[in-house]
Each structure stands twice: as C-alpha cells, then as structure tokens.
Amino acid sequence: xxxxxxxxxxxxxxxxxxxxxxxxxxxxxxxxxxxxxxxxxxxxxxxxxxxxxxxxxxxxxxxxxxxxxxxxxxxxxxxxxxxxxxxxx
Amino acid sequence: xxxxxxxxxxxxxxxxxxxxxxxxxxxxxxxxxxxxxxxxxxxxxxxxxxxxxxxxxxxxxxxxxxxxxxxxxxxxxxxxxxxxxxxxxxxxxxxxxxxxxxxxxxxxxxxxxxxxxxxxxxxxxxxxxxxxxxxxxxxxxxxxxxxxxxxxxxxxxxxxxxxxxxxxxxxxxxxxxxxxxxxxxxxxxxxxxxxxxxxxxxxxxxxxxxxxxxxxxxxxxxxxxxxxxxxxxxxxxxxxxxxxxxxxxxxxxxxxxxxxxxxxxxxxxxxxxxxxxxxxxxxxxxxxxxxxxxxxxxxxxxxxxxxxxxxxxxxxxxxxxxxxxxxxxxxxxxxxxxxxxxxxxxxxxxxxxxxxxxxxxxxxxxxxxxxxxxxxxxxxxxxxxxxxxxxxxxxxxxxxxxxxxxxxxxxxxxxx
Numbered sequence: 001x002x003x004x005x006x007x008x009x010x011x012x013x014x015x016x017x018x019x020x021x022x023x024x025x026x027x028x029x030x031x032x033x034x035x036x037x038x039x040x041x042x043x044x045x046x047x048x049x050x051x052x053x054x055x056x057x058x059x060x061x062x063x064x065x066x067x068x069x070x071x072x073x074x075x076x077x078x079x080x081x082x083x084x085x086x087x088x089x
Numbered sequence: 090x091x092x093x094x095x096x097x098x099x100x101x102x103x104x105x106x107x108x109x110x111x112x113x114x115x116x117x118x119x120x121x122x123x124x125x126x127x128x129x130x131x132x133x134x135x136x137x138x139x140x141x142x143x144x145x146x147x148x149x150x151x152x153x154x155x156x157x158x159x160x161x162x163x164x165x166x167x168x169x170x171x172x173x174x175x176x177x178x179x180x181x182x183x184x185x186x187x188x189x190x191x192x193x194x195x196x197x198x199x200x201x202x203x204x205x206x207x208x209x210x211x212x213x214x215x216x217x218x219x220x221x222x223x224x225x226x227x228x229x230x231x232x233x234x235x236x237x238x239x240x241x242x243x244x245x246x247x248x249x250x251x252x253x254x255x256x257x258x259x260x261x262x263x264x265x266x267x268x269x270x271x272x273x274x275x276x277x278x279x280x281x282x283x284x285x286x287x288x289x290x291x292x293x294x295x296x297x298x299x300x301x302x303x304x305x306x307x308x309x310x311x312x313x314x315x316x317x318x319x320x321x322x323x324x325x326x327x328x329x330x331x332x333x334x335x336x337x338x339x340x341x342x343x344x345x346x347x348x349x350x351x352x353x354x355x356x357x358x359x360x361x362x363x364x365x366x367x368x369x370x371x372x373x374x375x376x377x378x379x380x381x382x383x384x385x386x387x388x389x390x391x392x393x394x395x396x397x398x399x400x401x402x403x404x405x406x407x408x409x410x411x412x413x414x415x416x417x418x419x420x421x422x423x424x425x426x427x428x429x430x431x432x433x434x435x436x437x438x439x440x441x442x443x444x445x446x447x448x449x450x451x452x453x454x455x456x457x458x459x460x461x462x463x464x465x466x467x468x469x470x471x472x473x474x475x476x477x478x479x480x481x482x483x484x485x486x487x488x489x490x491x492x493x494x495x496x497x498x499x500x501x502x503x504x505x
Contacts, residue, residue: 040280046287047177066288070281 012079020082021075023059027051035076062086090416090483090490092351092383093358094119094429102129107144107412107487108136108169110270113388114485119429122146122417131403140173142391142410143403148442150401151418154392154411156447158187161392161411163449169391169412170269170283170488182332188448194325195452197318198333201311204455210248214460217243218467225499226471230478233353234495237346238264244460245341250297250310259293262286263342271485273493287335294334298327311337340453344386347484347491348443348457349464352380354495355431357475362433367469367502376433377461382441383431385416388490390445416490418442473502 017035025033027048039049049069056078057063062085064078072078090113100121112118125132125146132144145154154161163185166176176185183194200206221240225231242256251259265274265286276282298316307313315330325333356363366376391412394405405411419441420428432438444451451457479496 040278040284043174044284045174045177046284046291049284049288050292066292067276067285070284070288071277073281 012076012083016082017076017079020056020079023052023055024075027055033075036074039070039073056082060086090114090388091117091119092355092490093431094123096120100124102132105132105134107132107134110485110487113487113490114271114483118416119420122414122420126417126421131401131405133403136172142169142172142412143405144412144414145401146414146417146421147401148418148421148424151413151415151442152446153400154413155390155442155445155449158191158448160395160398162395163187163191163392165393167390167392167449168488169389169410172391172410178332181326181329182336184336184449190321191448193320194318194329194333195448197320198311198315199452201314202452202455204459207456207459210456211459211463213247214244215463215467218460218464222467222471225497226501228498228500230496230498232494232496234346234350234481234492237349238342240349240464241341241345241460245456248311248456249337249341250308250312251338255293259290259338260342262289262293263339266290266339267343267489267491268484268486271493290335290338291331294338295327295331297334298330337453340451341456343489344491345457345460347386347489348380348384348461350481350492350495351384351386351490352376352461352465353468353475353497354481354492355380355383357477357497359431360474362431363469363475366433366465370466370469372433373465373469374458374462375435375438376465377458378438378441379431379433379435380461380465381443382419382425382435382438384490385419385441385443386490387443387445387451388416388486388488389414390449415442415445471502472499474500 021033021035024042025031028042028044033042053064053066053069060082062082064081064085068081069078072081095117102124105121106112125144130145130147130150132146133141134144135141145151164179164187166174166179167184176182179185180190183191186194221243238260239256242260246253246256265276265282268274269279269282274282276285294312297312301313301316312334315325315334318325366372389412391410394407394409394411396407398405419425422428424440425435425437444454475497477496478498479494481492482494484491484493
C-alpha cells in the first residue's frame with residue numbers, strides 16, 4: 001500500500017532513478033528514457049514488464065509485485081519501490 | 090449490450106462511434122449494426138487520437154475477413170483493444186499467427202479438444218454444473234452472471250491441469266483482459282489493467298511449466314500436452330507454451346459465461362421458449378446454437394489488410410485494420426430470417442459464426458457446446474420457472490458482449 005499517494009520530491013537516490021531509466025531504455029529497444037516518462041506512453045507492454053521485473057530482481061535483489069510495477073508508471077517511482085524493498089518495508 | 094434491440098432510432102452513420110464503451114454498457118448496438126449492414130457494409134471510423142479502422146458487418150464479409158489469411162493477416166494483432174499497436178506476440182501466440190505455422194501448431198493441440206475427446210468429460214461436467222446450480226434452487230436471488238464467471242474454470246480447470254485454489258484469481262485476470270475499463274475490473278488505467286492481467290497470466294503458465302519440469306510430474310492435462318507436442322518436429326518454446334497457455338485460459342474463461350447468462354436472460358424474457366425447451370429436451374442442442382448466435386459473446390475480431398483489398402463495395406487500403414463484427418453477422422437477415430427473434434427451433438441456427446470462421450475457429454468449441462448443452466439440460470430439469478430478481482448489468486467492453494450482473498430467482502420444478 002505504501003507508495004501511491006507519496007508526494008514529490010522522490011525518496012530514491014537520483015543515481016538509482018537514472019539506472020532504472022537506463023534499464024527501461026534498454027528493454028524498450030534502446031531509447032532515451034527520462035525519470036518521469038510514462039511506461040505505457042513509451043510503448044511498454046507486459047512482455048517488456050516481465051523483462052524489467054526479472055532484471056530488477058537479479059540486479060537489485062528486490063522482487064517487485066506485478067501490480068505495483070504497472071501502477072507505478074515512471075522510473076522515479078520504480079526506484080522508490082526498490083528503495084522500499086531494500087529497506088524491507 | 091442489449092441483446093433484444095429496442096426501437097430503431099435510425100442512427101446517423103456519421104456519428105456512429107463503435108469504440109464508445111457506453112454503447113455497450115448502456116446502449117443498443119444492434120440497431121446501429123442493422124443500419125450499417127444496409128447502408129454502409131464497409132464502414133470507416135477515425136478515432137480522436139487518429140487511429141482508424143474499417144468495419145464489416147454482413148455475414149459473408151465477416152466470414153471472408155476471418156477466413157482468408159492471405160488478404161487479412163492475424164500477425165499484427167486480432168483484438169481491437171490493441172488497435173494501432175502491432176502485436177508483440179505475433180508469430181508466437183497461436184491466435185496471432187497465420188498458416189502454415191498456425192496449422193502446424195493447432196493440429197496437435199486440437200486432438201485433445203475434438204467432440205469425441207471431450208465426450209469423456211461429460212459426466213464430470215454434469216456433476217460440476219449440478220453443484221453450480223444447487224445454490225439457486227432455494228428461490229433466493231442468485232446473480233447468475235457474476236457466478237457464471239467461475240463456471241468455465243470449474244469445468245475446464247481439471248482438464249487444463251489448474252488447481253482449484255487458483256481459479257478465482259485466474260478468472261479475475263481473464264476478465265480484466267476482456268473489459269479493462271469496466272469498473273468491476275479496472276486497476277489504475279486501462280493500459281495498466283491490461284498489462285497486469287497479461288503479465289500475471291503469462292507468468293502463471295510459465296511458472297506452471299517450470300514447476301512441472303522441476304518435479305518431472307506428468308498427467309493428461311492440456312497444459313502438460315503443450316509441453317509435449319512437436320509441431321513441425323520441434324517442441325514449442327517456453328514462450329510459445331506460456332502464450333498459448335494464456336490464450337487457452339482466456340478462451341476458456343471469457344465467453345461461455347456470457348452465453349450462459351445471455352441465453353438464460355432470453356428465456357426469462359420469453360417464457361414460451363422456456364416451456365418449449367422444457368417440454369422437449371431434444372431441442373436443447375439447438376437452443377444452445379441459437380443461444381450462441383443470439384449472444385455472440387466474442388463480439389468481433391480484427392485483422393489487417395495485407396494489400397489494398399476490395400470488400401463490401403469499397404476498398405480497405407494496405408495495412409488498414411478491419412474489424413469483423415460477429416455480433417452483427419449473426420443477426421444478418423440474409424442468413425437468419427427475423428434475426429432479432431430468439432427461436433430455439435431456428436432451422437439454421439448452427440450456421441452462426443459465434444466461434445469465428447476459418448483457420449482460427451474456436452479450438453474449444455466442442456467443449457463449449459458440451460458444457461452449454463449439459464448446462465441447459467440440468468437447468469431445465471431442475472427449474473420450473475425463472476424470473477428476474479433485479480436489473481441486468483452489461484459488461485463495459487466492445488470486444489466481449491456480456492453481463493456483469495443478472496440477478497435471477499428460480500422456482501424448483503415440481504414434476505421432473
């Protein structure tokens with residue numbers, strides 16, 4: 001339940017947000033992705049999502065929930081979910 | 090959407106918006122399609138975001154679009170929800186694959202689903218349906234549409250190899266795919282709802298297969314069968330198994346409940362048809378066919394024109410999207426006289442295209458027919474009469490014509 005209504009500024013480090021944006025760019029066929037870009041506006045779909053969630057699990061040791069991932073929508077918010085996952089909340 | 094059309098208001102074809110979800114939730118599409126078949130058998134619509142599609146509504150044109158993969162390909166997607174975005178699963182997912190690969194994969198899957206093969210399931214289907222109907226027999230309001238969502242999982246779960254504990258979650262997910270904007274199923278946005286459902290369903294099958302590989306457990310289930318088939322001499326890839334498994338789950342879950350509800354609703358509105366079926370159970374197989382025609386739960390499928398193509402007195406340009414409206418084809422008066430009359434003795438009811446037409450004809454049709462026949466045999470044997478116990482509510486979808494609520498109250502039959 002944690003993150004839905006959280007207001008900016010983001011609690012996640014900028015470096016993590018940039019890493020996630022780069023990961024998205026890679027999984028979306030090598031395009032530039034900004035911290036506040038919307039996953040679906042970028043052409044993201046469930047097959048992209050499956051890849052990204054697997055990579056986040058491997059690279060950061062955090063298993064994102066499928067619902068949280070798609071409802072989050074931007075690299076910034078995904079980075080926040082990873083931070084929360086690492087903190088064990 | 091209403092299955093019994095109201096008075097025709099002569100809709101202006103320039104204003105017709107076939108993607109307007111309100112048309113299906115609270116409106117009346119049949120008078121619109123009636124006018125389209127007469128006046129604009131090839132109809133062109135541009136959406137506010139610039140996406141465009143052509144519609145065919147006549148029986149013969151619908152069959153041609155669905156049946157000829159050389160003119161109308163499935164490999165860029167077949168569901169209007171994804172209009173304008175090429176299918177990421179093209180050539181892998183069976184429904185988004187053209188012959189010859191489609192034929193190669195479909196044939197070995199189909200052997201488990203022939204009428205002869207599914208006949209061995211009849212007793213277990215009958216027990217399941219008897220248990221399903223039991224709670225309705227006390228005369229209290231029973232929301233048939235809501236409960237029927239679970240019926241296919243109850244019937245096909247054992248056949249597919251899916252444990253009962255997973256049914257409710259899978260039914261919710263498949264419903265999200267068919268009506269991502271319906272408030273019953275929406276999560277966040279429409280796009281998020283679709284992605285969550287696709288992701289969870291594909292992952293479910295993938296994990297199912299991985300667990301089977303790990304344990305080496307084998308059974309006669311359809312999903313296990315997917316792991317063993319060797320179309321063209323090679324096993325299916327894990328991605329193909331996951332996507333085809335997803336497709337089978339979807340096909341099993343999302344249409345049959347609406348044919349059940351819509352046909353029961355038709356019988357409630359027409360007690361004389363109910364009495365006729367009860368008096369002569371040999372009419373039940375044809376009642377099922379008329380119910381399939383009447384409800385046309387899979388309301389349409391989409392194809393893309395390969396080249397410029399002449400159809401229905403016009404031209405669809407190369408790469409144009411064509412939506413074949415099954416719900417309309419099944420009410421085409423040139424094929425079905427008095428098409429808006431529900432008649433369980435209709436001579437050619439079986440010529441409906443509710444299961445589609447051509448290479449992608451529903452692979453589960455024999456099981457669906459068996460399930461529906463047994464459902465109405467058991468229903469008519471148990472219930473003396475059925476009444477509405479509240480307002481029916483329709484599914485918010487232009488892809489699946491169905492109901493979310495159909496409260497009924499049933500009286501037990503006295504003389505069986």
